[in-house]
Amino acid sequence: MSTLSEVDLDAQTVTKAYARWAPVYDLVFGAVFERGRQVAIAAAERIGGRVLEVGVGTGISLPQYSKECQLSGVDISEPMLRKAQERVTELGLTNVEGLWVMDAERLSFPDNSFDVVVAQHVITTVPNPEAALDELARVLKPGGEIVLVSRIGAEAGLRRSLEHWFQPAARKLGWRSEFSFERYARWAAKTSGMHLIERRAVPPLGHFNLIRFGKDGGSNSAYDSEPVRAAG
Ligand SMILES: C[S@@+](CC[C@H](N)C(=O)[O-])C[C@H]1O[C@@H](n2cnc3c(N)ncnc32)[C@H](O)[C@@H]1O
Numbered sequence: 001m002s003t004l005s006e007v008d009l010d011a012q013t014v015t016k017a018y019a020r021w022a023p024v025y026d027l028v029f030g031a032v033f034e035r036g037r038q039v040a041i042a043a044a045e046r047i048g049g050r051v052l053e054v055g056v057g058t059g060i061s062l063p064q065y066s067k068e069c070q071l072s073g074v075d076i077s078e079p080m081l082r083k084a085q086e087r088v089t090e091l092g093l094t095n096v097e098g099l100w101v102m103d104a105e106r107l108s109f110p111d112n113s114f115d116v117v118v119a120q121h122v123i124t125t126v127p128n129p130e131a132a133l134d135e136l137a138r139v140l141k142p143g144g145e146i147v148l149v150s151r152i153g154a155e156a157g158l159r160r161s162l163e164h165w166f167q168p169a170a171r172k173l174g175w176r177s178e179f180s181f182e183r184y185a186r187w188a189a190k191t192s193g194m195h196l197i198e199r200r201a202v203p204p205l206g207h208f209n210l211i212r213f214g215k216d217g218g219s220n221s222a223y224d225s226e227p228v229r230a231a232g
Pocket of ligand 1 (some may be wrong): 033057060074075117120122
């Protein structure tokens with residue numbers, strides 16, 4: 001069972017926050033998260049096929065995927081998703097199969113639907129991250145990968161104190177400033193059929209990680225231990 005401090009965001013706070021972010025999100029976060037985005041997409045493309053972006057936001061990643069990938073996107077925020085839909089229409093992204101308002105904790109896709117499930121800067125923003133990870137794993141095909149880009153809180157020192165101090169403000173902005181890697185590790189350890197493939201720092205500031213989980217079975221296991229290199 002989760003403790004109170006682990007369920008410190010609620011869906012209403014998050015949807016309110018991202019309704020405010022929607023008009024300016026690309027301007028504020030577009031360039032800052034670019035490198036992590038490239039690495040996550042490179043990881044997803046190595047598997048290819050049907051790719052689900054959970055918390056797709058304004059759809060900033062969508063044009064960067066190879067046209068060979070069939071993309072689906074979900075987000076809890078309608079204003080963010082509207083931006084994504086405009087982008088898909090303006091750029092004629094015919095490889096986007098659909099965009100849906102959906103909660104990461106309750107995906108309405110059948111089990112084993114996608115070759116890759118990507119969630120960039122999302123898991124730290126959902127009220128119950130472990131429930132969302134369970135859902136990502138459920139809709140993933142055997143042999144597929146969950147590809148995350150996630151902020152990882154410091155474990156000690158000044159940054160840890162600052163993150164603790166900033167947490168109430170971060171909550172209003174729609175995310176957690178405190179989030180240890182241990183939480184991901186614990187989830188993987190208790191989730192049968194899932195294993196950690198890779199964890200490494202991505203820019204900016206070394207506060208973010210690319211994290212890849214594999215689902216046992218299927219035929220992609222030969223790739224498991226290789227780190228991903230983004231082009232550029
Ligand atoms: C920081 S933004 C990241 C957007 C995009 N992935 C990117 O990298 O630019 C977090 C996104 O997650 C979405 N989100 C938060 N909680 C969610 C949930 N429970 N289910 C689905 N989406 C959620 C927010 O609405 C927002 O669009």
